[in-house]
Amino acid sequence: MELSQSYWFVGASWDNEDQTPRFVAEGIWENGYDDKYSDVVNSVKPGDLIAIKAAYTRKSGVGFNTRGHTVSTMAIKVTGKVVKNHKDGKRLDVAWQTPFSEPKEWYFYTHMRTIWHLRPGEWMTDALIAFTFENKPQDIDKFRNAPFWRDRFGDIAEEDIRFKWTAFYEALASALLAYQNDRQPLVAFANQLAEKYQLSYLQGKDLDDIDPFTFIGIFNRNQTVDNRRAIANDIAVFLGVKESAPTTFEAIPLLNNQKSLFFWGKETGRGEHDIDNLWQLFNAALLLADDSPDKGIETFIGTYDKVTNHKGIRWNITMGLFWCRPWFFPTLETQSMEYLGSLSCKPDCTGPKRTCTGDEYLTLRSNLLIRFSEDTFPVHSFPELSLMAFSRDNKVMPKRSNAWKTVVLERIRDLCLRKQSADFTRKEFQDNYLAELAEMFPDNNTPDMSIDRTTQGLRDDGILEFVSAGQYRWLEYDEDLLDNEISEPLLTKQAETYDISNIQREGCFIDVATLESMLRTLRDKKNLILQGAPGTGKTWLAKRLALALIGEKLPERIKAVQFHPNMSYEDFIRGWRPSENGQLTLTDGPFLDWINLALKYPANKYVLVIEEINRGNPAQIFGEMLTLLEADKRTPEEALQLTYSREAELVHIPANLYVIGTMNIADRSLALVDLAFRRRFAFINLVPLYGDVWFDWVRSNKAINDGILHVIRQQMVRLNNAIAEDSSLGEQFQIGHSFFTPAKGQDIKDAKQWYLQTIQSEIAPLLLEYWYDSPQTAKEHIAVLMGAV
Incomplete structure (x- = not known):
């Protein structure tokens, strides 16, 4: 199966009547709701594979011991390929196969909603797709013994079964x-x-x-x-x-x-x-x-x-x-x-x-x-x-001396953020939270008095200000508002699907198999570095691989930062920064912001793209987060306390946050990357690509004549061979195809002038830097390039 393929599992029951026979006979599928799923339906593309399913549960007749538990079941009735999307949120034209004489039953990994969009890449997803569209059997034993189902259906000795x-x-x-x-x-x-x-x-x-x-x-x-x-x-x-x-x-x-x-x-x-x-x-x-x-x-x-x-x-x-x-x-x-x-x-x-x-x-x-x-x-x-x-040891009634302070401050924060005001009254607080705190601390016979003592303590600590009788002001309100600005943007419509085919259409000259291998590596390792010579499209590809991983054109789920020699842990993770009132306050950096967002929305994938990742000191910038980057440490059990930590706070990196770095391997000023850091990333080399795919794309998309393109290919292959053979340089200094791939929106009216301008303003300065100890060599190569047209 291709990683770029989209698969849809859809219901076909309206008002308790199965519409499957009608859909198959008419070669369609219709959304039975007027007020739901229209944007999702509009995002289906011709060529996507589709299956009609029905979800229910079973307790017997499934071929394995259920121990009396219900098994989530999904019947696959018919499969097909989408031919046309009418873009009305209601109707798809579908080339259906012959319906199964008996629906194929799939167990465990099912879905509650009417429309389920799947892409391959995870083992359960891949298994369901293969079962539905490739007629491969389900590995029941693997699912039975997966973590979520093992206690009910797994190969566990009777005496070891929990939760009887x-x-x-x-x-x-x-x-x-x-x-x-x-x-x-x-x-x-x-x-x-x-x-x-x-x-x-x-x-x-x-x-x-x-x-x-x-x-x-x-x-x-x-x-x-x-x-x-x-x-x-x-x-x-x-x-x-x-x-x-x-x-x-x-x-x-x-x-x-x-x-x-x-x-x-x-x-x-x-x-x-x-x-x-x-x-x-x-x-x-x-x-x-x-x-x-x-x-x-x-x-x-x-x-x-x-x-x-x-x-x-x-x-x-x-x-x-x-x-x-x-x-x-x-x-x-x-x-x-x-x-x-x-x-x-x-x-x-x-x-x-x-x-x-x-x-x-x-x-x-x-x-x-x-x-x-x-x-x-x-x-x-x-x-x-x-x-x-x-x-767990730290239950609801913490034995720490500051337990009341912690829970009261959490609720002050909640009250003020809901009111959108730093001011609140004693009565407002007690009306909202007294019953809850009494339940949390059942041995406390006077929770109202404990609240009053705690607010007095918070006042003494400079966290609250006493305004007047029974009225308080939370002094950290504005700072907390800034901390909470990071949130998932609300989408007004279903995003356009995005996959490897989009990357190629937009000007990537790497073959599909290699792109799918890159995407698979990113899914598995979670941390990837694209390294290559100047102009090989590292940043361009990093952002598009991120979109393909997400599966939809949602650039808001990608955050890009650039490392530089002065970048620090305090800039990237968290550090003390002056606030508007002149006081120092702990401020989260972009990585911690993205961690918090990914934690809040585990169904979404988020990607942090770090440009020039080796231009700073990565091991120093990541700090203790370097340990948490590993794929097998993406769990709360591995959580660590930050260098600058808030009270009782432990941090871990969730499994739905991915990191893509870019690395220029031709910069002499950069030191070798720390081995501990290197071990946490998969590295992929990008090379100059002046082949037929590049040639055809530039010609068809930018209307540049064949003559100029032949010159560019011939000259850059010659120049790159010379660079690779030079003992003071090598392949990592070759010049990439991005220099001669016009950007989106760039209109080339005079191809010859564009070529000469690129040589003069971009290639020539680079060659003079390469051969800084032999400027004559650089000038000779520049002269050949300029004289080729």
Whole structure:
């Protein structure tokens, strides 16, 4: 398969009716939505390969032991090639092959959305493409034993299987769904459990209704393991669940005993439809996880957003979703959020009460799945993430003496950035964060007083200013705004696809196989240096390889910097810089900015292009980041403290950030590159290319006559041979084709004059520098070049 090829996996179901037969008969594919995917559809190109798929789950009949777990499955119904894009966001003309008599089933690596755009380059992607379009079998064993699926489906001895409790929780949730429209038996049974186990939070409360999350929460509160197991067994008998209740409850988050209900009483703030909404979310969650992801996304998002507006609902709802389907949904209670912060994977939080919206929650889920697939990532599933969050040393209640200062300052920052103002009041802060801090520090009986003491301490430290009674000003607000200007630009339309064919059309004279090898090396090594003589197109190619890696024409995901002898660690990574008020402040450099952006958007690829990378001192400029550049150290577990570090901060380079450097090997003033630095990069040599590809491209794109082009090729081959044979120079000093490849937008009206001008202004000074100890030699070569036309 070619790295430059694009592949599309698309749905074909509208209103529960399969459109595949019609699409095949009419030679088309249509987008069934009026308000979604139009820009994506418009980006499909003629020649792209396409397949109609349907996503669902299975528990049996898959040819391997599922151990009772659901397996994400994708049926491939028919494949074809795109013939025409009507650019209306709706319709493609497709040359379909004969549909498969029985859909081909693919397992594990599937996709929730209606349209899935794939490019080769990763092993899972390559395997799916080969299965779909080349009729190659899926290596089931490789997928079963990949990190994300190994605990459920891998070749693990029975005694070594972790998270066995998940089967019980999933079965219990499935059985509970039958009570959505007849909840009184659940209410009666919950009251029985309250009396039997003396559950004071339910006793005497005149419970008249109950939601599924509260019901499951009856045995997921802070109580003895024996009590939890006993209650779970009673519930299993009541619901007819055959799975054994857990003997251990590792990795399972617990409700706060003081807040064990997901709804309030009718007199204390419960909305008329709150419990109905909770059941709808429960139903939508199971539909999304178990049935047809293509259909369930919008329903889930809508009900999730409705529920998070309820009184008493915050991150606890994600805990409930995790209980129901722990392999599908992440839990975002306090411990897990703290751990996600250490992994630089926290969600965006634009929902009510500083929570995430349903879309942001699913986006976080998708981002985590991407990270889980990285071998070097410290966790590979949602149960494992929860386990690590609960077992790590620095849990939610840090034992550091400055714990309150850290968490209060984080929330001051959040409040001010949301208000877009440095000023805030004591009441505003407590209204927004008092309940959260009380939950974080349950042993503290006076969290309001602790907040007041902490703000006084921050005032003494010069971080806050006391404005008037109950009013404060955050003095670092303007600096933090600058730190947060780096963000993913919002795209108003789908970007144009970009691949190796684009590079060649734009004037690259390297063959496709070599370009694909370069791109593959960049994917695998993550750090690449293009080195070559002057004029071999190093920077030009670096930026286009970056676009081909990204797969779309998104120059905003490429940052270019240039090293020079005065470049320092403080310029590139982080250092103290004067602010507008004259004080020194820690300022992030371009590399750290790009790291933070890549961490925030793991589904995107970002590239840093460093021009003239050997013109500075790379090992000194990168500092401790030199270690983190290695492909196998792109993980939070390898994170290091920076030379200039903020409190409790560890930094790692994510796997979706790539570095391309350019190196001029003909500059005598540059020292050899440090070997430790060299070991972290793959090196590719670029050479002058005056062959037929160059000749034809310049002639057709710039209308330069054959006569001048023959002269250029003949003279530059002669000159480069002389340079290569000179013992004081060598091949690294040869003159590249860029000097004689007119730039985009450059109109050549007089080819002869253009040639002579290039010799006089660009080639002649270079030759005089080359033969500085023999100027006569340089002049002789210049004379031959000038006299050739």
